[in-house]
Amino acid sequence: MIHPPLRRMPALALLVLSALLAALLSAGTGPEAAADEAGARAQPVLHEAEDGRLNGTVVESAASGYSGTGYVTGFDAAEDSVAVTVPDGPAGLHDLVIHYRAPYGQKVASLQLNGEGAGDVTLPATDTFSTVAAGKVMLQEGPDTITIVNNWGWYEIDAISLTPSEPRPPHQVSGVPVDPRATPEARALLSYLAAGYGERILSGQQDAASVRWVEENVGRTPAVAGHDMMDYSPSRVERGTTSTEVENALAWDERGGITTFVWHWNAPAGLIDEPGKEWWRGFYTDATTFDVAAALADPQSAEYALLLRDIDAIAAELKRLQDAGVPVLWRPLHEAEGGWFWWGAKGPGPAKELWRLMYERMTGHHGLHNLIWVWNSVDPAWYPGDDVVDVVSADTYPPIGDHGPASGTYDKLVDLVGDEKLVALTETGSVPDPDLLRAYEADWSWFTTWSGEFIDDGEHNPLPFLKRVYEHDYVITLDELGDWRSHPPAGTG
Ligand code: CA
Numbered sequence: 001m002i003h004p005p006l007r008r009m010p011a012l013a014l015l016v017l018s019a020l021l022a023a024l025l026s027a028g029t030g031p032e033a034a035a036d037e038a039g040a041r042a043q044p045v046l047h048e049a050e051d052g053r054l055n056g057t058v059v060e061s062a063a064s065g066y067s068g069t070g071y072v073t074g075f076d077a078a079e080d081s082v083a084v085t086v087p088d089g090p091a092g093l094h095d096l097v098i099h100y101r102a103p104y105g106q107k108v109a110s111l112q113l114n115g116e117g118a119g120d121v122t123l124p125a126t127d128t129f130s131t132v133a134a135g136k137v138m139l140q141e142g143p144d145t146i147t148i149v150n151n152w153g154w155y156e157i158d159a160i161s162l163t164p165s166e167p168r169p170p171h172q173v174s175g176v177p178v179d180p181r182a183t184p185e186a187r188a189l190l191s192y193l194a195a196g197y198g199e200r201i202l203s204g205q206q207d208a209a210s211v212r213w214v215e216e217n218v219g220r221t222p223a224v225a226g227h228d229m230m231d232y233s234p235s236r237v238e239r240g241t242t243s244t245e246v247e248n249a250l251a252w253d254e255r256g257g258i259t260t261f262v263w264h265w266n267a268p269a270g271l272i273d274e275p276g277k278e279w280w281r282g283f284y285t286d287a288t289t290f291d292v293a294a295a296l297a298d299p300q301s302a303e304y305a306l307l308l309r310d311i312d313a314i315a316a317e318l319k320r321l322q323d324a325g326v327p328v329l330w331r332p333l334h335e336a337e338g339g340w341f342w343w344g345a346k347g348p349g350p351a352k353e354l355w356r357l358m359y360e361r362m363t364g365h366h367g368l369h370n371l372i373w374v375w376n377s378v379d380p381a382w383y384p385g386d387d388v389v390d391v392v393s394a395d396t397y398p399p400i401g402d403h404g405p406a407s408g409t410y411d412k413l414v415d416l417v418g419d420e421k422l423v424a425l426t427e428t429g430s431v432p433d434p435d436l437l438r439a440y441e442a443d444w445s446w447f448t449t450w451s452g453e454f455i456d457d458g459e460h461n462p463l464p465f466l467k468r469v470y471e472h473d474y475v476i477t478l479d480e481l482g483d484w485r486s487h488p489p490a491g492t493g
Contacts, residue, residue: 044097044161047084049148056080063101065129066158071101075109075153083147084160091141093165093440096134098148099158103127107155112147113137117402123155135408136165138439168441172420173197175490178390181369186327187489189258190372190390193422194490198443201434202258202476203469206427207451208248214455217463220470221478224258224329225249226448229314230283233266237313239279246317253326257478260329260374260426260448263314267342268306285345293346296353311358315366322370330371331426332358335395337377348382355384376426378412391445392417395427400459403433405442429454431461434472 048068050059057080061070072082098109102123111118111134121134137146139162148157175194177186193202204224205211215221230236231243249259266282270289273279277287295303314332321328336344336351344351355375362368374391375384383389392413396406406425413423425432425447432447454460469475 042164044095044163045089046099046159046161047086047146048159049082049084049099049157052082052084054082057082060156063103063129063156065101067099067129068159071129071156071158072148073156075150075155078150080153081112081147081149082157083145086139086144086146086162088142089139090164091139093136094139094162095165096137096146097131097161097163098123098134099129099131099161100155101126101129101158102155104154107152109155109157110149110151111135112145112149114140114145115147117399117404118146119398119404119406119408120151121408129156129158131161134160135411136440137162138436168443169419171198171443172418173422174420175422177372178387179363179369179371179373181363183322183325183327183369184489185325185485186370186372188485188487189327189329190422191490192484192487193445195487196476197422197445198441200474200476201437201444202446202481204258204260204446204448205451205455206262206448208252210449210451210455211252214466214470217456218466218470221255222257223476223478223481224260224446224448225252226260226262226451227252228262228264229317229332230264230266232314232317233264233282234310234313235266235268235271235282236280241280246320249321249326249328250324253321253324255478256481258329258446258481258484259321259326260331261318262334262426263332265310265314265332265341265343268310269303283341285340285342288342290342291346292343292354293350296350296357307354307357308361311361312366315362315368318362318368318371319366322368325370327370327372329374329391329424331374331376331393334376334426337379337382344377344382348379351377351382352384356388359384359388374424374426378409378416380416383416386417386420389417389421391422391424393424393426396425397427397429397450400430403430403436403465405432405436405440406444407440407442410440410442410444429460431466431469433465434469434474438474 049072050068050070056077057072058074059070060073100123102125105125107123108120110120123132173194175191177190202223205214205222206226211225227245227249231241253259264283267288267290271279271282272287281287295307333343333355339345343354372390374393375389376393378394394409422445425444427450428447429450431449449455
């Protein structure tokens with residue numbers, strides 16, 4: 001298997017590389033010496049925070065254990081910051097580490113690179129000066145400025161250190177579904193996605209109306225369309241909802257596109273239904289009294305039976321898709337770790353248990369084998385297990401104007417599954433810039449832009465930017481998908 005960055009390298013660069021290698025070998029430098037050189041890790045370079053430009057912050061030295069002459073604290077107002085200048089050095093991708101102390105509990109700080117938003121970093125609680133990995137930064141030719149901006153405050157910044165990033169090793173994704181009885185279509189889909197992983201990103205759009213907006217305004221068609229089982233939830237149907245999402249998916253499949261479904265699962269019971277907590281907001285934790293932990297704890301309870309009733313109702317809809325030969329990137333129990341949906345409200349244990357219950361009920365009892373199981377939390381404590389997950393994913397809604405690659409989140413998901421499963425950006429408010437995806441080696445398999453204002457308000461994703469994204473070589477649109485359904489399944493070679 002060829003390492004993706006090498007495969008992306010233009011032929012000329014490869015020629016130059018091999019010429020260099022040949023010159024190196026003929027000059028008497030043996031392969032061992034070359035290997036030594038490649039194996040030597042670059043050393044981190046420390047930059048003291050107290051030497052940076054203070055904006056509303058102060059240098060102190062009362063706590064011991066810092067490096068240099070002190071540390072920066074006093075992050076009180078929202079814009080308080082310290083800007084550390086990194087002198088001219090090698091350009092390229094670097095691992096950023098923050099040296100800090102957070103004696104008042106875990107805090108979050110925001111980062112900027114040369115004045116542009118570069119994501120947030122969580123600083124775990126620590127009484128003594130410690131370090132935390134803060135993702136990657138792409139340093140430019142000439143000096144760079146890395147700024148740490150308040151956010152939660154109540155932390156002390158001692159220094160930052162930067163190390164040239166190691167190239168990402170080859171991915172280990174097999175592309176074989178976890179369901180041993182997966183349909184040929186599901187096998188072909190996952191295998192197709194795995195084959196292109198790291199080489200390209202599939203464009204995606206949530207909601208049929210927003211897909212149409214993209215087609216009419218951007219002039220290209222996304223490869224993946226997102227749908228929602230929400231209005232098939234029995235507690236909504238009881239109140240009169242109807243849905244055409246399965247019909248939308250069937251029509252989309254006819255056009256050759258790839259189908260993904262989320263399920264805003266309206267709580268089976270306990271809907272509070274008062275202003276602000278209306279019954280149709282019943283997937284939110286604060287709009288229902290339904291207790292997922294209590295329901296799962298007693299398989300004889302009425303609440304447990306309601307969980308099964310709801311899973312069965314959605315299984316019937318998924319069965320219609322299976323009968324039509326449509327494989328589904330299936331993303332239930334999304335954003336569980338956030339806690340704002342009732343299935344995540346009682347912590348990781350019940351969420352993981354509910355995932356397994358659904359997996360077993362759908363694949364076993366209902367014989368649904370057209371599903372690619374997409375898990376949607378990053379924290380390892382929430383991960384249901386390698387045997388019931390095909391793809392791991394995250395939803396990101398960065399501030400308007402931030403089209404960064406979300407590489408910190410991507411890297412965490414790669415680590416979560418030992419780089420053996422696909423990683424997808426299943427919801428975003430801001431489409432990532434394809435050039436940054438490549439530069440940061442953030443190899444998201446596909447992105448799905450959320451519907452409505454996120455795609456069409458001209459602010460989250462300005463139209464000229466969307467056109468550049470959809471025209472980009474790295475971004476696959478519907479017309480570029482090819483015959484994914486006939487892709488040879490992985491693991492049969
Ligand atoms: Ca210091």
